[in-house]
Amino acid sequence: MKSYSYGPTLVTGGAGFIGSHIVDKLVEQEIDVWALDNLSTGKLSNLSKSEGKKNFNFIKEDLNNSAGVKKALEDIKVVFHMAADPEVRTGFETPESSYKENVRNTFFLLEEIRKSKEVEKIVFASSSAVYGDAKVLPTPEDYGPLLPISAYGASKLACEAYVSSYCHNYGIDGYIVRPANVIGSRGRHGVTWDFINKIKKNSQLLEVLGDGKQTKSYIHVSDGVEGFFHCMKKSVNKVEIYNLGSEDSVDVMSIAKMVVKNMDLENTKIITTGGVDGGRGWVGDIKQAHLDIAKLKSLGWSPKLSSAESVDLASRELQNDL
């Protein structure tokens, strides 16, 4: 098995939710880290733990500025590519955003990586959305055909293809990670975050998008970040794809009830919108998602928390954040 030591590392989207947790972990391990972010949704306050450490650097830059990305890649050996438009829900109205922010900017980044000739490894945050309405649950990495049902899922699948081809052509190792719903402190989207926000505005009524029966896997960001690192440290092949999730799934109505309970509320009325297309929360919402995580587990990683435990912990953390 390949042993791996990190060199200077760039984290795109490093001021975002998952990116900032990755940055903190790398900084803790005394690796020289550059967090690159355009701060469109990311926040410098997410990086307060690493701020001031001598091996931490922040670059305010947009991935669509190739000159800036080129400069940011000087001497970089490892890239965690986390920057994206991560919204599934808005893709129906504005599909162009996931094309530009995800497909086009990933291509721009890969082009600069190719030209730099320094980068040895890229870890790419794809998504379980590439599976669309999978007919096999839990869904393994080799499930196909991959037929995404959202612009976001489509964009991530296109990015995976570019990452794979650049790795094969230009001597780079690539780790494509397909996370389930990642939740925890600093999160700024997703169902748990949405419910807490809604309740903070009106504690009497919580509206659940869809029929509330959508059932998916949730992984706490602490387990998720360990998974990202594990893929990279233990992979043998040039390009590998890994699912990253918890062992089980939980339905949206149970999440709503858990959030209400954790906010110490008793009289919040929970209603469902009924949703679209058989109870989906929005067009492009996957109703049943559960990843088969046997591949990553076979490398020695396993999640510490179940889906429900992850939601329970994240809903407590997010209450303090928001």
Ligand SMILES: NC(=O)c1ccc[n+]([C@@H]2O[C@H](COP(=O)([O-])OP(=O)(O)OC[C@H]3O[C@@H](n4cnc5c(N)ncnc54)[C@H](O)[C@@H]3O)[C@@H](O)[C@H]2O)c1
């Ligand atoms: N959170 C999840 O549940 C989840 C699940 C599966 C995959 N992912 C993927 O993981 C990655 C991180 O997601 P997240 O939840 O932390 O999202 P996030 O929005 O918190 O982080 C994304 C970061 O990228 C930055 N960014 C966006 N466009 C940029 C650009 N053009 N140039 C530079 N920076 C830019 C944003 O400012 C933000 O800080 C994304 O690629 C997302 O698609 C997330």
